[in-house]
Amino acid sequence: MPTEKRVLFTTSYIRDKNDIYNWMQTNVTWNSKLHADRTISPGLRFIKQNIPQIEILEYPTWEQYMSKLKEGWDIVGFSFYLNEVAEVIKMIETARKNGVNEIWGGNYGILTKEVQPYFDRIFTGYAEHEIARALDYEIKEIFHPPLIVPAGLPNLHINWMGVLFTTRGCAYSCRFCQSPSFANKVTKVPIESIERVLAYYRKIGVGGVVILDEFFGMNTKHAGQVVELIKKYRHFWWTMTRADLIYKKLDSWDDGHLGLGGLGLGLESFNQAVLEKINKKAEAEEVIEIVKDLHSRGIGIIGYYMIGFDIETPESIKRDLEKVRELKLDATQICIITPLPETPLWDEIEHKYGIFEKDYRKYNAKHLVWNHPTISPEEMQKLLHYGFDMANPRRSVFRRLDKIILGTVKTYGYSGITSLIKNLYRSNVVYRNLKQPVLFDGHKTDIQRI
Numbered sequence: 522m523p524t525e526k527r528v529l530f531t532t533s534y535i536r537d538k539n540d541i542y543n544w545m546q547t548n549v550t551w552n553s554k555l556h557a558d559r560t561i562s563p564g565l566r567f568i569k570q571n572i573p574q575i576e577i578l579e580y581p582t583w584e585q586y587m588s589k590l591k592e593g594w595d596i597v598g599f600s601f602y603l604n605e606v607a608e609v610i611k612m613i614e615t616a617r618k619n620g621v622n623e624i625w626g627g628n629y630g631i632l633t634k635e636v637q638p639y640f641d642r643i644f645t646g647y648a649e650h651e652i653a654r655a656l657d658y659e660i661k662e663i664f665h666p667p668l669i670v671p672a673g674l675p676n677l678h679i680n681w682m683g684v685l686f687t688t689r690g691c692a693y694s695c696r697f698c699q700s701p702s703f704a705n706k707v708t709k710v711p712i713e714s715i716e717r718v719l720a721y722y723r724k725i726g727v728g729g730v731v732i733l734d735e736f737f738g739m740n741t742k743h744a745g746q747v748v749e750l751i752k753k754y755r756h757f758w759w760t761m762t763r764a765d766l767i768y769k770k771l772d773s774w775d776d777g778h779l780g781l782g783g784l785g786l787g788l789e790s791f792n793q794a795v796l797e798k799i800n801k802k803a804e805a806e807e808v809i810e811i812v813k814d815l816h817s818r819g820i821g822i823i824g825y826y827m828i829g830f831d832i833e834t835p836e837s838i839k840r841d842l843e844k845v846r847e848l849k850l851d852a853t854q855i856c857i858i859t860p861l862p863e864t865p866l867w868d869e870i871e872h873k874y875g876i877f878e879k880d881y882r883k884y885n886a887k888h889l890v891w892n893h894p895t896i897s898p899e900e901m902q903k904l905l906h907y908g909f910d911m912a913n914p915r916r917s918v919f920r921r922l923d924k925i926i927l928g929t930v931k932t933y934g935y936s937g938i939t940s941l942i943k944n945l946y947r948s949n950v951v952y953r954n955l956k957q958p959v960l961f962d963g964h965k966t967d968i969q970r971i
């Protein structure tokens with residue numbers, strides 16, 4: 522019988538509590554006070570739900586990390602992103618000094634070849650099965666953990682959202698994206714497990730669900746079953762998806778009763794030459810039509826837009842940002858195109874122009890890290906902020922509120938307004954200090970010793 526190893530998995534530490542990534546604050550030039558903080562690590566929670574023997578630590582302070590390290594561990598694993606490499610290297614060096622024998626690594630950061638030698642073992646993709654086997658266990662079926670996040674203002678939660686992953690991985694091959702290198706095989710989360718998590722969210726009063734697949738709808742039949750379940754448990758839902766897919770699916774996703782509140786949509790660019798170059802199979806005109814349709818249905822839209830491709834100039838970027846402004850999206854994320862390791866774009870940019878930036882903290886899609894033929898890093902920063910002002914003016918907050926209220930009425934009738942008020946009460950009074958469970962009651966897993 523193999524001996525049980527003491528295993529700790531952690532994210533990168535945070536330098537101070539305001540250091541936590543906040544999606545909203547990173548995409549506006551004004552102080553929005555709207556929060557969508559990243560406070561939990563879905564990847565680590567999937568691992569914990571399926572291999573409960575592993576302890577996890579999410580976004581600890583340095584002091585919390587040190588105190589945990591002193592408990593003594595055989596293996597410490599790190600789940601991290603490229604811009605967290607410096608923090609993780611510091612954590613690894615400290616772990617080794619504190620007697621940790623083995624260091625494991627995973628998540629997108631591990632695709633960076635130059636950090637791989639710091640690890641004794643690396644895992645690419647969604648690796649619960651592989652991790653379990655490395656610890657002499659076998660998982661038969663993956664269970665989805667409960668993942669609940671508050672959203673709203675610092676002192677007023679508008680809602681608690683249940684996060685849902687229905688498939689993981691992506692079979693497309695957009696040239697800028699690391700997903701094909703990270704997980705190019707799409708795996709479905711079992712439908713029974715999805716039902717369990719949706720029922721749980723409903724039971725504890727979390728009415729909103731946000732689907733965070735690479736993009737939702739990749740497997741048509743599975744996505745259809747998920748939508749039926751969302752309807753069964755009367756959830757209001759948001760998802761990430763692709764413009765070309767919405768064309769085919771919108772009528773069945775939004776039949777007026779399902780509570781489709783909003784979509785995250787990769788616009789990427791309004792320059793058709795750029796769309797072809799990055800292998801994104803979408804037409805700019807098609808995206809504009811879809812957005813009009815979504816507005817007419819009262820469905821919220823978060824757009825994802827990129828600037829700074831090599832064929833773009835300051836003039837062309839400003840011209841295209843004008844088109845983004847005209848779309849009147851509810852929120853827009855604007856990124857500076859950033860070559861990421863193990864992508865075709867990295868190879869192309871490195872070869873043609875050279876990548877000068879060695880500080881990986883700047884690989885957060887808000888900095889120019891390579892030698893653009895016509896735009897300097899300083900000018901790109903100005904263009905980024907110009908884009909924030911164009912795409913996310915203060916009045917867009919009111920557009921969002923409009924849609925929340927109208928969407929609720931559309932889904933639940935006028936009684937929905939009462940639910941909205943009850944929801945506010947629950948979110949701020951009942952759940953004020955909700956410590957969400959890391960595991961379901963009973964810790965259901967399908968794991969066995971090999």
Ligand code: SF4
Pocket residue numbers: 691692693694695698699700701735736763787
């Ligand atoms: S951008 Fe989206 S669709 Fe394209 S490869 Fe990445 S995850 Fe897949």
